[in-house]
Structures are given as structure tokens and as C-alpha cells.
Amino acid sequence: MSLASFFQPRSIALVGATEREGSVGRAIWDNLRSFTGPVFPVNAKHAEVCGVRAFPKIASLPEVPELVIIVTPAATVPQLVEDAGIAGAKAVVVISAGFKETGAEGAKLEAEALAAARRHGVRLIGPNCLGLMNPHAGLNASFASSVARPGRVAFLSQSGALCTAILDWSHDQHVGFSAFVSTGAMADVGWGDLIRHFGADPHTGSIVIYMESVGDDASAFLAAARSVAAEKPIVVIKVGRTSEASRAAASHTGAMTGSDAVLDAALRQSGVLRVDTIEELFDMAEVLAKQPLPAGPRLAIVTNAGGPGALATDALVLGHGALADLSAETMAELNALLPASWSHHNPVDVLGDADAARFAQALRIVSRDRGVDGVLAILTPQAMTHPTDIAREVAQIAQKAEKPLLASWMGAQSVMEGRAILNAAHVPTYDYPDEAAHAFVRMREHRMRLLWLSETQSAHADDDDAEPPQVSEMISAVLRSGRTLMTEQEAKQLLQVAGIPVVETRAAYDEAAAVAAAEAIGYPVAVKLLSDTITHKSDCGGVQLNLLNATAVQQAWRLIRDNVTHLHGLGAFDGVTVQRMITQKGYELILGTSTDAQFGPVLLFGAGGTLVEVLQDRALALPPLNHASARRWVEQTRISRVLHGGRGQPPVDFAALDDVLVKFARLVQHERRIVELDINPLLATSEGVLALDARVVVRE
Incomplete structure (x- = not known):
């Protein structure tokens, strides 16, 4: 069902509107006064609120409100949601607290409110939330102290307190929003609903999320992200990264997977970029909306000072990016342009006396190099430097650029005008060059995640739900015997039936x-x-x-x-x-799966053998896989570099390995009675792949 009634309602009723200063009901009422449609205060004790006629109940309103906002105590909410549904309202925002966060009684009230909403086809945001805003429609249905600026970012947050802090920050940073949503407890409307809505919203260019939990429907979240992320960047910051709450499991795989690591894998395969700080959350949303993504990890740096170039280089390399090797043709052009004392390598130091023409021409030359995937322009204000003039030249280059172009105009007053010119030209600017290099690394990471997404979508499309009937029969036989742990012999027979070679x-x-x-x-x-x-x-x-x-x-x-x-x-x-x-020389790997409470089967691949927990070299993925995503999964591990051969050893049979990973993923995806499955070791050689040992736990 559409969420349009939350963000473009024709009329609104505020249940709990009041004149009492300092109250939530008064704050929301004041904020709603800027809304252009009719707003009805509902208050059973007062005939009017702030000079506006009040109504004792929803049923007594002169017209059906499309959106109902409730701020009254939790105990009143289920009946009010029922009343809204009977009246014909389409959407309800429950600001009130006192629900499942307080214990069993609150959880009962929340369940009753949700049941009432579903009886009448009403969508519900909250409870226990700050509210929402649509700056483009002049709608501030929240108790925040200020309204968001109009912009292109949809901000979704489970923390109401963080919403108010971000709102204050956004005014100083001139960040605008297409919507501002405090999700609260997400009893009904969840991440999946909101992502799909803003994915289709013409005012939204990117979606940023402050997440405390995935919610009860992780599959809906992932499906929505997969459908939207290729068209609009989705950037997430997730708190609670520790794994103390992850369940204990007897298998190697279960012991080595935690809820945060699983979420990380899920986001990666869904094309969602995960960041670590609030500043980075909005920065990357802006960068991804303004600049093309780099085709590769190779960055060229043009600077008028050596030190800042070195800072950017360290951040780039430590972030797994790479300095571009400039071609002989590029070097010849730079030698003809620049003074003899220029750096003669990347970073390209055009020297402190560079004027706008020299700086700009060096930038053009470097940008044309086919071995360059992105360019960073760094400027420090020196006596001979004209930051504003150089910014104008860079802005002209940006209009025709097909590769990402970032800038670090270092300083304060002397570079402010130049920064403004660059920002107006959609060139992201950074105070420090290491921040800019880090942003480039993140852009490259986002491109890789979109490749993951494409492969995941292909794997879903190609999945034929095929499962050999013998698999089901074998598991049923084990369960009928009263066991949940298969013997090694049974486990290997299971793998063999699934098409995985066993010794x-x-x-x-x-x-x-x-x-x-x-x-x-x-x-x-x-x-x-x-x-x-x-x-x-x-x-x-x-x-x-x-x-x-x-x-x-x-x-x-x-x-x-x-x-x-x-x-x-x-x-x-x-x-x-x-x-x-087996006497063949090869590499001992581990391939396993365990069941995550939110995401279902989770796959693990990495270095195996008896030291598997000690080495801790593994990567996680979610089924299904195709051969391309299987290979990308393998390349996330350190042992993958060894598998490619070297020091006299041939590479392993990657085609056979990819095939085993795809078949393994299909097995655990379609036979959900498999709780845990370890193949350790899985021997990979130049002649093929072989399961040497296996352990399987099943359930009814």
C-alpha cells in the first residue's frame, strides 16, 4: 500500500493537540500551522486550541482526515487507531511512547494498535517516534524545534533524538532533505516500505539511514534495497556492531558469524553502502548523487604542494585504493607543461607558484589518461596562488568530466569563495586531502557493491528452485531416527547428491x-x-x-x-x-553455513583445516549465488591470493570451486531443515575441488 498519505496528505487530524506550552501536542500543533491543507485539533476537554475549533473525537470531524497524528497516552492508542480506521483515514503516526520498549503490557498495547490498523487497511508509523517532515510540501508533522530545508536526501532514523541533532547540524551545513522520518518502533511501516517509497519519489536523489536494528522483516528490507540501490544511493550507518548477542553455535561457521558481520554481507550484496560516522553518512550521500563512480581503484592527484599529496596517498593506499601509474604520453605532456622541478610522478605536484592555467591544464592532461579512474585536485593557499580563479577552471573541467573529480581546497577565508564555486559545479570539496581520498575509496567500494547487487539479482532470477528429491528423503530419514546430527558418512552422501565432489x-x-x-x-x-x-x-x-x-x-x-x-x-x-x-598438493578451505535469526542461511568461506578459528580468514555471503558472485566472494579472503598460484604452485581450479560454491548455496537455500553445515577441509587443487570432511545438523 502506498505511503503517499504520510507525505502528501490532503488533510490532517492531531489527536492530543493542546495549548499547553512545552508539551508535545503543542509543539506539533505549532509545526503543523505551516501546512497548506486543513488541520483539525482533536481534544475531548477543550472546545478550541490556540483559537482554532477543536473536536472531541475523530468521528466528529467535519471531513475525513487522510493523516491522523496521535500524541495521547499509550493506553488510548489502540482505540484511536480503530477510530481512525473506521472514519476512513489512510495513515496514522503514533508519537506516543509506552509500548513494547516498556515490557509486556506495552507490547500488548502495540499489538492491539497494529491489529486495529490492519483491520482497516491503515498504515502506521511508530509508535514512539519524533514524527516526519516533507519540506517540499511544507509538512512538519513532528515535534522537532525547526523544519528541514528542502533538498534531495531522504533521511530515515530509528532515533528521534538523533533526528533533532541532525536537523540542527543540517542548517549549519546547508544540507537539504526530501523527507525526514523518525521511524520509531516500526510496528508496521518498516525499512522496506520506506525505501520503496523514496525510491519512487521524484524529489529524492539518495536515501540515508540511521539504523539500530533491521527490524522484524529483514527480507523485505533487502528486497527493497536491491530494487532501489542501482538507481539511488542508499547509505547506512548501523550502531551496535558488537556480536555479544549473537547465538552460540557448535559449528565452526556458527561460531564465526555474528549478527553484525551477517548484516555487513547482506548490505554488500544488496548494493547498500555502509559507513562509520554521521558526517560520512551525509557526505557519501552527496558525493554519490553528484559524481560518476570510478571504474577502478586508480586515483590521480594534482596538487600545488607535496605534503598534502602525500597525506592523500596514505589514505588512498591504506583504504585499498591505488595511485594511478601515469602513461608515457601523459608524462610527456606534463613535462612539456610544467617546470623542470615538478614531481615527475603521481601525485603530480605543479608547484606552489602555479597559476590557474597551469593547474587546470595539468588536471586536464591527467584526467585524459586511460589508466586513471578518478582525479583529486588539492590546493593550498600560497602567496602566488589564486584559489578562486583555479576553482573556476576546475569547475569548467567538471562540466565535461566522465570520471569522478574531487577537490580539497585547504584553508579558511581565502578558499571559501573557491569552495562555493566548486560545490555549485557539483564538485565535492573537503577540508583535508585524506578525507577526499577516503571518499574516493568509498566511491569505489560502492561501485563494487553495485556489481554484487547485479550478480545477486541475476542469481535470484536464475534460481530454479531445483533440489534433488534424495536430499529431502535423506534428511527426513535422519530426523525419523530421532537424531539431528548426521554421521560423516551421511553428510558426505548428502553433499554428493547435491553435486559436490566428496572423497x-x-x-x-x-x-x-x-x-x-x-x-x-x-x-x-x-x-x-x-x-x-x-x-x-x-x-x-x-x-x-x-x-x-x-x-x-x-x-x-x-x-x-x-x-x-x-x-x-x-x-x-x-x-x-x-x-x-589425498596426496595431491592443494589448499585446505572451509565452506559452511549457519542460520541467522533475521537473514536465514548465511554462507561462510575461507581458510580451513584445524587452525580455522585461529586464522580467522573468512568471508560471509547470502544465497543465492551465481558463478560471478561466488568468485567475488572468494576474492574477499586473504587465502584467495594464494589460490591464484605462485612460487612454483599452479592456481587452483577456480571453475570447479565456483561451481561447488553455487551448488552449496542452492542446497542450503532450498533445504531449510539444514541448520548448520561445515565442509572442513574442502581441498582445492589445480585438478578440482573435493570435500574431505563434513558435518551437518538438521531440524524439523
Whole structure:
């Protein structure tokens, strides 16, 4: 249902309007006086409010209000929402507090208010919020002390207090808004609804979000973000980055995923840029709306002083950007233009006596270089420098620029006019060059996130919901047996059915069977614990490797049995599995999944083996995947650099690895009874990929 009734209502009723100074009802009433449509005060105790006729209840209003704002105590809200729905109102904003944030009784009131809204098809923002503004419509339906300037940024915040602080800050910084929304508890209208609304709003150029929680419908948020982010930048700051509240899990994967890390992966694949500070939140919204995105990480810097260029270089490289290598043609042009003592490399130091013509021509030359993805112009006010004249030249260049162009006009009074000229030309300006370099890095990151988004959308479109029926049958059989932990043998069979290559493995329930299995497979072999209850075999001496004959297999059987019996009792020992000992040189990886309460299946990839928790080299992703997004996921890890080969080692079979990752993602996406699944190690070699060990936990 459309949210237009919140932001372009024809008429408004304020329930709880009052003349009492210092009250929320009075503050909102005063703010609503600038609205051009009819505004009706509803107050059962007073005949008028500030000289305007008041009405005792919503039903007594002379016309149906499209938007109803409620500021009365929480206990009155459910009935008032019911009254608004019966009257025919389309939207309700509940400013009042005292709901689920106060405990069980408040949660009951909130549920009743939501039920009333849904009975009548009414949309509800709040409760416990500051309200909302639409500066382009002259609407200030909030109790903020000032109104936002009109602009192109939609600001959405779960913190009402932060809204007021941002509002004060925005006046000093001349930041304008297409809308200003305090979401409150998000009982009904959530992130997904708001993102879709402002994605279609012609006044909105970008969406910025202060987020404390994703809310109850994470999938709606992600789906909305995916549908909007390619057209309008969405920038988020999320507080609460620590993972103390993430659930404990027995698997490597579950232990290594936290709610914040999962959110990070979800935002990345949805094309949403995440930032760390409030200043950066609005800065990036502005930059992304004004400038094209860089095609790559290579930045060229043109400066009239060496020190600031070095500062920008450090920030660029530390942020995983790169200094552009200037072509021979560019170097020749610069040598012909600049004095002999210029820097002769990037950053291009045009020297402190550079006039506007020299600075501008150097900037043009560098911008034309095909090896340059973006340009940063840095100016320091020196005796021979004319910041305003140079700014005019840079502004002219910006009109024809096809690459991002950023500027740092360092100083105060002497550069103010130049900054204003650049800002008017849509060239973002920064007080310090390291800030500008960091912004370029963020722009590059946003481009990469949009590539993730495109691949994620393709993966969703290509997903055929195909799942081999044997997978469901195998899981059902385990659950019927009263178990939730699959044996290693069962886990590998599951993977094999899903199309993931596994090492040949046989179960053995006595010593003689272990020897027979080894003889059938062929030496050398590995022998591992078979148990319904023990999660990590190596922790209890349950893995014996590189066994060359029957005697070694017999000894391994006894050693594993004795180790497990000593630590966990004989009941934990069911037997062993015998598998081929892989002698190919390769890399041990981990591939896993666990279930996040908000986002569902979460995928983990990284360096594996027994040191997986120590190395902590992993990356998270959400299904589905295609081969392109699988490769992008792998490249996020440090071990990916090793997988490409070097020092005499060939690269791994990336095509086979990508294929395994895609099939793994499809398996856990469509079989939601899989709670946790670890493949550790997943061996990657130049000849293919093989699951050497697996652990699966399932549920009803």
C-alpha cells in the first residue's frame, strides 16, 4: 500500500493537540500551522486550541482526515487507531511512547494498535517516534524545534533524538532533505516500505539511514534495497556492531558469524553502502548523487604542494585504493607543461607558484589518461596562488568530466569563495586531502557493491528452485531416527547428491571392517571417528592420517576408540570412517553455513583445516549465488591470493570451486531443515575441488 498519505496528505487530524506550552501536542500543533491543507485539533476537554475549533473525537470531524497524528497516552492508542480506521483515514503516526520498549503490557498495547490498523487497511508509523517532515510540501508533522530545508536526501532514523541533532547540524551545513522520518518502533511501516517509497519519489536523489536494528522483516528490507540501490544511493550507518548477542553455535561457521558481520554481507550484496560516522553518512550521500563512480581503484592527484599529496596517498593506499601509474604520453605532456622541478610522478605536484592555467591544464592532461579512474585536485593557499580563479577552471573541467573529480581546497577565508564555486559545479570539496581520498575509496567500494547487487539479482532470477528429491528423503530419514546430527558418512552422501565432489569414504563398525574398507579403497588411508554426538573429531584424538597398511589401521581403530572413551565414554564411539588419503598438493578451505535469526542461511568461506578459528580468514555471503558472485566472494579472503598460484604452485581450479560454491548455496537455500553445515577441509587443487570432511545438523 502506498505511503503517499504520510507525505502528501490532503488533510490532517492531531489527536492530543493542546495549548499547553512545552508539551508535545503543542509543539506539533505549532509545526503543523505551516501546512497548506486543513488541520483539525482533536481534544475531548477543550472546545478550541490556540483559537482554532477543536473536536472531541475523530468521528466528529467535519471531513475525513487522510493523516491522523496521535500524541495521547499509550493506553488510548489502540482505540484511536480503530477510530481512525473506521472514519476512513489512510495513515496514522503514533508519537506516543509506552509500548513494547516498556515490557509486556506495552507490547500488548502495540499489538492491539497494529491489529486495529490492519483491520482497516491503515498504515502506521511508530509508535514512539519524533514524527516526519516533507519540506517540499511544507509538512512538519513532528515535534522537532525547526523544519528541514528542502533538498534531495531522504533521511530515515530509528532515533528521534538523533533526528533533532541532525536537523540542527543540517542548517549549519546547508544540507537539504526530501523527507525526514523518525521511524520509531516500526510496528508496521518498516525499512522496506520506506525505501520503496523514496525510491519512487521524484524529489529524492539518495536515501540515508540511521539504523539500530533491521527490524522484524529483514527480507523485505533487502528486497527493497536491491530494487532501489542501482538507481539511488542508499547509505547506512548501523550502531551496535558488537556480536555479544549473537547465538552460540557448535559449528565452526556458527561460531564465526555474528549478527553484525551477517548484516555487513547482506548490505554488500544488496548494493547498500555502509559507513562509520554521521558526517560520512551525509557526505557519501552527496558525493554519490553528484559524481560518476570510478571504474577502478586508480586515483590521480594534482596538487600545488607535496605534503598534502602525500597525506592523500596514505589514505588512498591504506583504504585499498591505488595511485594511478601515469602513461608515457601523459608524462610527456606534463613535462612539456610544467617546470623542470615538478614531481615527475603521481601525485603530480605543479608547484606552489602555479597559476590557474597551469593547474587546470595539468588536471586536464591527467584526467585524459586511460589508466586513471578518478582525479583529486588539492590546493593550498600560497602567496602566488589564486584559489578562486583555479576553482573556476576546475569547475569548467567538471562540466565535461566522465570520471569522478574531487577537490580539497585547504584553508579558511581565502578558499571559501573557491569552495562555493566548486560545490555549485557539483564538485565535492573537503577540508583535508585524506578525507577526499577516503571518499574516493568509498566511491569505489560502492561501485563494487553495485556489481554484487547485479550478480545477486541475476542469481535470484536464475534460481530454479531445483533440489534433488534424495536430499529431502535423506534428511527426513535422519530426523525419523530421532537424531539431528548426521554421521560423516551421511553428510558426505548428502553433499554428493547435491553435486559436490566428496572423497571416497566407507563406514566401519568394527576393527575388521575398517581393515576391509582400507583394502578396498587402497592405501594410504585416513581413519576418523564415527559418532552421533561428537562435533569436532580432531579435538578428541578422533583423526588418524596417512595409514599405510592393515596394522596401522587396526592401531588407529583402537587409539580413536580409547581416546573417545576416555573423554566422552564408550557410548560416544560408534565406529570409524575410512577414506582415501589425498596426496595431491592443494589448499585446505572451509565452506559452511549457519542460520541467522533475521537473514536465514548465511554462507561462510575461507581458510580451513584445524587452525580455522585461529586464522580467522573468512568471508560471509547470502544465497543465492551465481558463478560471478561466488568468485567475488572468494576474492574477499586473504587465502584467495594464494589460490591464484605462485612460487612454483599452479592456481587452483577456480571453475570447479565456483561451481561447488553455487551448488552449496542452492542446497542450503532450498533445504531449510539444514541448520548448520561445515565442509572442513574442502581441498582445492589445480585438478578440482573435493570435500574431505563434513558435518551437518538438521531440524524439523
